[in-house]
Structures are given as C-alpha cells and as structure tokens.
Amino acid sequence: MLKVDAINVFYGSVQVLRDVTFDLNPGEILCLLGRNGAGKTTILKSVIGQMKPRTGRISLEDIDLTALPPHEVPKQGIGYVPQGRRLFAELSVEENLQMGLLARRRGGDVRARVLDLFPVLRERLGQRAGTLSGGEQQMLATARALCLEPRILLLDEPTEGLMPIMIAKILEIVGTLREMGVATILVEQRVESALHVADRIAFIENGRVAEVMTPDRLRDDPRLLHQYVGVGVKG
Numbered sequence: 001m002l003k004v005d006a007i008n009v010f011y012g013s014v015q016v017l018r019d020v021t022f023d024l025n026p027g028e029i030l031c032l033l034g035r036n037g038a039g040k041t042t043i044l045k046s047v048i049g050q051m052k053p054r055t056g057r058i059s060l061e062d063i064d065l066t067a068l069p070p071h072e073v074p075k076q077g078i079g080y081v082p083q084g085r086r087l088f089a090e091l092s093v094e095e096n097l098q099m100g101l102l103a104r105r106r107g108g109d110v111r112a113r114v115l116d117l118f119p120v121l122r123e124r125l126g127q128r129a130g131t132l133s134g135g136e137q138q139m140l141a142t143a144r145a146l147c148l149e150p151r152i153l154l155l156d157e158p159t160e161g162l163m164p165i166m167i168a169k170i171l172e173i174v175g176t177l178r179e180m181g182v183a184t185i186l187v188e189q190r191v192e193s194a195l196h197v198a199d200r201i202a203f204i205e206n207g208r209v210a211e212v213m214t215p216d217r218l219r220d221d222p223r224l225l226h227q228y229v230g231v232g233v234k235g
C-alpha cells in the first residue's frame with residue numbers, strides 16, 4: 001500500500017537518510033527500532049511530507065506523495081502523532097479534537113467513533129489538555145490524528161515516559177486500530193513493545209534500513225538486538 005523507495009534525505013548538507021526502502025501493507029504494524037539519531041523520526045517526517053527527499057519516491061498506492069505539497073499529504077489518509085504530542089495545552093480536550101475535525105468536512109459520527117476508542121477522553125471533554133496525564137495526552141493526540149480517518153497512522157514514540165499500565169493501553173489501541181484496518185508505523189525505543197505489537201520490525205542504523213524481520217525472528221536471535229540497539233531482550 002505505502003512504498004518508500006530509495007529515499008535520500010538531507011538536513012542542509014548533512015545526509016540523514018540513505019536509500020531508505022520499505023513497504024507497509026494494509027492493517028500492518030511496522031515498528032522502527034534503532035539507536036538515538038538513527039533517523040527514525042526523519043523517516044516519519046518524510047512520509048508525512050514535512051521533509052522532502054532529495055531523491056527517491058514515496059507512494060501510497062498510485063499517488064506519488066513526494067510530488068505533493070506538504071499540506072496535501074495528510075489528506076491522502078495519513079495521520080501523524082509527533083514525539084511530544086504537540087497538543088494545544090491551554091485548550092480543552094473537546095477543542096483539541098475539534099482542531100482535528102476541522103480538517104475534514106463531515107464531523108459528527110467520526111467524533112463519536114473516535115471517542116468510543118478512548119472512553120477516558122469522553123469523561124474529560126472540558127478539561128484543559130495541559131492538565132491531562134501523559135497517557136491521556138497521548139490518547140488525545142492519537143484521537144486527534146484519527147479524526148481524519150487515516151488509513152495509515154504514524155506514531156513517534158507514543159509510550160515515551162508513560163507508566164506500564166498506560167503503555168499497555170496505548171499498545172492495545174494500536175492493536176484495535178489494526179483490526180479496523182489502519183496500518184501503523186510505530187517508532188519505539190522499547191524493544192518489548194515492538195516485540196509485543198509489531199507485525200514486522202525494521203532496524204534503522206545510520207540512516208539506513210539495516211534489516212526487516214518478524215518479532216519471532218528477533219526472539220530467536222537476541223544477538224540482533226545487541227547489534228542494532230545495544231540491548232538484550234528481557235525474560
């Protein structure tokens with residue numbers, strides 16, 4: 001469905017992505033793992049159109065996303081939840097959701113469906129976003145992105161800084177979205193999360209896709225983790 005084909009991306013004269021190539025199937029969860037600075041966030045920014053590859057191509061079915069202006073890319077059905085969530089802290093939960101709904105023409109039933117996924121937000125519609133817990137803020141940021149009814153969701157470290165129970169909830173929602181046919185590219189630092197939820201794992205190393213594998217393959221060969229992220233698998 002989504003094809004990233006040999007993209008080369010630069011910040012000024014510094015090349016940060018080198019011939020990055022992978023694909024994403026409908027309803028698939030692809031997890032990007034790699035050391036700090038490997039290029040994971042830059043991959044998401046390239047898919048959503050915020051960074052333009054100097055060469056290479058990103059396409060969604062027959063649409064060339066790299067040829068579109070950045071604001072047209074999300075409209076093709078791609079939702080992006082950046083690291084740090086970028087909510088409007090002074091606005092309420094409801095107002096933050098409305099920001100997501102504004103981007104589309106029809107709204108009412110989408111709002112209800114999104115809130116069904118996040119019952120905790122329904123209870124807090126009038127609360128200022130900045131006063132939500134970290135997990136609730138992540139849910140709100142994800143809910144806002146889902147207002148566009150994306151076919152693909154890009155999540156940058158959604159579990160960062162959360163308590164284990166919240167991490168489990170966020171990952172459960174990613175699993176529910178898969179059942180609904182939403183494909184996800186998930187940037188994760190926690191290997192356990194990747195093993196738990198991913199259909200495939202792509203290791204990013206120095207701006208390249210070093211290897212793509214299933215979680216089972218990684219479990220069978222934990223040395224790969226030492227190689228790419230410098231950690232071992234617990235348990």
Ligand SMILES: Nc1ncnc2c1ncn2[C@@H]1O[C@H](COP(=O)(O)OP(=O)(O)OP(=O)(O)O)[C@@H](O)[C@H]1O
Nearest residue numbers: 011012014016034035036037038039040041042043
């Ligand atoms: N705006 C920028 N200007 C210049 N260089 C940048 C910019 N943003 C990122 N970089 C550099 O690009 C490289 C890749 O960064 P990126 O944020 O994609 O990595 P990452 O794998 O997501 O890292 P982390 O896990 O630490 O978030 C890094 O070397 C980083 O310093």
